[in-house]
Structure formats: structure tokens, C-alpha cells
Amino acid sequence: xxxxxxxxxxxxxxxxxxxxxxxxxxxxxxxTLERVAxxxxxxxxEALAAIESVFRFFDLSGVNHTADEEESFFPRLFPRITAExxxxxxxxxxxxxxxxxxxxxxxxxxxxxxxPPAALDQIRYTELAAALCDLYRQHIQNEDARFxxxxxxxxxxxxxxxxxxxxxxxxxx
Numbered sequence: 001x002x003x004x005x006x007x008x009x010x011x012x013x014x015x016x017x018x019x020x021x022x023x024x025x026x027x028x029x030x031x032t033l034e035r036v037a038x039x040x041x042x043x044x045x046e047a048l049a050a051i052e053s054v055f056r057f058f059d060l061s062g063v064n065h066t067a068d069e070e071e072s073f074f075p076r077l078f079p080r081i082t083a084e085x086x087x088x089x090x091x092x093x094x095x096x097x098x099x100x101x102x103x104x105x106x107x108x109x110x111x112x113x114x115x116p117p118a119a120l121d122q123i124r125y126t127e128l129a130a131a132l133c134d135l136y137r138q139h140i141q142n143e144d145a146r147f148x149x150x151x152x153x154x155x156x157x158x159x160x161x162x163x164x165x166x167x168x169x170x171x172x173x
Contacts, residue, residue, distance in 0.1 A: 012173065015068070015163045016151050022065045023140045029054045030136055033106075033129040040125060044116040051110055058103060064170050066096050072163040073151060080154040088146060095139040102132045 012018055032054050036047040074089050081089075106128040113121040155163075 012167045012171070013164055015072070015160055015167055016148050018167065019065070019068065019073075020144065020148060022061065023144060025057070025061065026065070026136060027140065029057050030133040034133055037122065037126040037129055040117045040122040041119065048110070048117075055107060055110075062103075064167070066100075067170055068163070068167050070096065072166045073155075076159050076163070077151065077154050081150065085150060088150075092139065092143060092147075095135065095142075099132060099135050099139065102128060102135065106132055 032050055036050045039047040070093060074093070077089060078086055106125070109121075109124055109128055113125070117125070
């Protein structure tokens with residue numbers, strides 16, 4: 001069985017910690033996308049079920065994560081940071097757009113694969129999954145290296161409380 005492990009859930013009351021914890025959950029799903037590629041031909045039912053589970057995660061938690069950054073964090077940060085830091089955040093937004101594009105292409109490919117998948121389906125899946133994983137891992141690495149310190153320095157406790165409320169509203173909590 002293909003297992004998707006879970007990491008501890010960080011509370012939305014600590015938005016920066018929550019973003020970091022979400023990165024770990026994203027990394028787990030990326031690992032799953034890669035791990036199932038060789039099994040598409042030998043155990044397609046289980047592989048496709050694991051892929052669909054990853055898609056459900058990205059379609060809900062991934063969308064919320066991007067919205068947390070782009071709708072809650074970034075607008076509060078932009079007026080308080082340097083031009084170089086604003087450029088860094090703009091780069092993160094561009095990477096979000098690229099990742100979303102590759103992800104959509106991957107979803108379409110999986111939806112249109114033969115059942116059971118053919119060798120060419122597996123090859124294209126592997127290419128798209130690798131492209132998404134490579135981009136997202138680099139994005140996470142860059143973000144983890146700079147974003148927590150930037151947000152901690154530039155945002156007040158009031159800002160973080162507001163972000164926390166918005167994150168909870170996005171999740172209907």
C-alpha cells in the first residue's frame with residue numbers, strides 16, 4: 001500500500017509556523033507523486049488512488065496555503081519591506097503561478113490517461129510530476145530560508161492576529 005504520512009498540525013493561531021508546517025505536508029505529497037510513478041503500470045489502481053489523494057490535498061490545502069501568502073501575508077508585508085524583499089515576494093508569486101500551471105497540466109494528464117495507463121502515460125506523468133516537484137521544492141527551500149524571518153521582523157502581533165483570523169475564515173473554522 002502507498003502510504004501518505006502525516007506531520008503534526010500547527011495551529012492557525014501561529015500563522016508563520018503554520019506556513020512552515022504546511023511546507024512539510026506539501027513535501028510529503030510531492031514525495032508521493034514521485035513514488036507512485038513507477039507503479040502506474042504495475043499497480044495502477046493503488047497508484048491512481050494515491051495521486052487522487054494528493055490532488056485533493058493540493059486542491060484544498062494547497063489553494064488555502066497560496067491564498068494565505070498572497071492575500072494575507074504579502075499585502076501586509078509589501079509596504080514595510082525593502083525593494084529587494086518586495087522583489088523576493090514577487091518571485092514567490094511567479095513561482096506559485098508556474099506551479100499551478102504545471103499542476104493543472106498534471107491533473108489533466110492523469111484524468112486523460114488510459115485505464116490502465118500505458119507506458120507513454122507513465123513517461124509523461126513522470127515528466128510532469130518531476131517538473132512540479134523540482135519547482136516546488138526549490139520554492140519551499142527559498143521561502144523557508146527567508147520568509148519566516150522577514151515576516152517575523154515586519155509584521156506586528158496585530159498583523160499576525162488578523163492573518164490568523166483570515167486563515168481560519170478561509171478554512172471555515
